[in-house]
Amino acid sequence: MDAKRSSVPAKLLHWYDANARILPWRARPCEAADPYRVWLSEVMLQQTTVAAVTPRFREWTARWPTIDALAAATDAEIMAAWAGLGYYARARNLVKAARAVAHDHGGRFPATEAGLRALPGLGAYTAAAVAAIAFGERAVVVDANVERVVARLFAIDTPLPAARPAIRAAADTITPDVRAGDFAQAMMDLGATICTPRRPRCLLCPLREDCRAFAAGDPERLPVKAAKKARPQRHGTIFWLERPVDIPSPTSPGVSARARQSSHHPGLVPGSTVPQTRQPEPMRVGGCRDEPGMTALVSREDQAREIWLVRRPPRGLLGGMRALPTGPWVEAAPALDDAPADTEWRVLPETVAHGFTHFDLTLALAVGRGVPHGEGEWWPLADLEAAGLPTLFAKAARAVMESDR
DNA sequence: AATACGTGGAA
DNA sequence: TTTCCAAGTAT
Structure with a gap:
């Protein structure tokens, strides 16, 4: 190891002492x-x-200050509190890990990387990060930031993810025994x-002199990534089922489509393939119009309205x-x-579009x-915010309520 | 190894 | 508008 490279951690820690971001989950120095x-x-x-995390972390720790809580x-x-953050397996694993720590470990987190790695939801990265940050253990912590920094520092131009072992090995060589x-x-x-994916600010970088990608003149090129696949388009229908309570209802008959399970319909593209009567006049309700938020869409007449919610299967997309x-x-x-019910469904003219990681979704809205x-x-309906709906369904709810006025 | 798994903000 | 991407994990 040459002298230059062995000084990387010292330079970086010196830079960190002056430039660390202030974040709510970070302990103060010492x-x-x-x-x-x-x-x-x-x-x-x-x-x-x-x-995205900062406000949610504050709310979460105010509500549940300890692992036992x-x-x-x-x-x-817990699932409702995670709503909107995405990747809901994280919340499912969070519950399991919290209970494992509380019940099987006496309320104390395992203090080693290997012990942490055994908890649900803690993979190679998170176990190493918690071991290093919370317990001071020397662990090789490799996330997407580290991958990028290391790929540039060592000019590793093997495409990801094949480069991972080499990147990890390189990261190991610069990880210090102290202040892990x-x-x-x-x-x-x-x-x-500094070492951002695009337009890295190399002139501000404390490791500029050690960086092989900077020396080569094109740090932005690294890390090389495999091409991404196109996302397929899928379609579906969201059912907005209201309880039949005594409130004024639209007089128009709506679409005479009767739902049956496993039946086959020609498709619901509004205004085209479904035999529709004239588009029904939207039900008009009061409420202020200057606020786009869901709550503002709920008028006094809506106080009695209730909608039917289900729980998604315990695994898979939006699971739980x-x-x-x-x-x-x-x-x-x-x-x-x-x-969800054998009734007449009125298909709204609006659709809801939502992008997931691996496919795009367009949803019809049936009321x-x-x-x-x-x-x-x-x-x-007045309390829908508290239901903790994933963003897709929050969007759909907003679309229905805006269409209905 | 490759794929499933959310969302919102930046460029 | 579209694309990219962010402190990844599980299977």
Whole structure:
């Protein structure tokens, strides 16, 4: 190891001492880190930006300040509190890990990388990060920031993900025995603020002289990534089922499509393939119009309204989350398959588009009143915010309420 | 090894 | 508008 390279951690830690970001989950200098907060922040930050996590972390720790408090919460509370953050397996694993720590480890997190790695939701990165940041263990912490910094520093131009072993080995060579947590966070701060994916600020970089990609003149080229696949388009139907209570209802008859399970319909593209009567006049209700938020769309007349919510299956897409009922999400045009009630469905002219990681979804909105079959719960429309719907369904709810006025 | 798994902000 | 990407994990 030449002298230049061995000085990388010292230079980086020196830079970090002057430039560390102030973040709510970070301990102050010379203050012990709280493993619960470190773990929670690391899980929230998986594939999620600091900007998105910051307010959610504050709310979460105000509500559940300790691992024991979190372990005592119900699944429904925790899943709802995670709503909007995405990658809901994180919340499902969070519950399991919290209860494992509370019940099997006496309320203390395992203090080693290997012990942490055994908890649900802690993979190679998170276990190393918590071990280093919360417990000071020397661990090789490699996230996307570190991958980028190291790929540039060592000019590793093998495409990801094949480059991972080489990157990890290189990261190992610069990881110090002391201040392991600071070093990990310094690498991530450097990646987030200086060694950025595009237009890296090399002139501000404390490692500029050590960086082979900078020397070669094109740091932005690294790391090389494999090409991405196109995302297929899928279609589906969201069912907005209201309880048949005594409130003024639209007089128009709506679309005479009767839903049956496993039946086949020609498709529901509004205004085209479904035999429709004239588009029904939207029901008009009061309420202020200057606020786009969901709550503002709920008028006094809406106070009595309730909609039917279900819970998604415990695994898979949006697994375990409260949701609006939907039919299957398929390549074909939407239909009324799997409707939650046998009633007349009025298909709105609006659709909801939503992009997932691996496919794009366009959803038709079917509105009806009736008696549901299957599991679910009636939820007061005025309190829909508290249901903790994933963004897709929050969008759909907003679209229905805006269409209805 | 490759794929499933969310979302919102920046360029 | 579209594309890229963010403190990844599980299978």
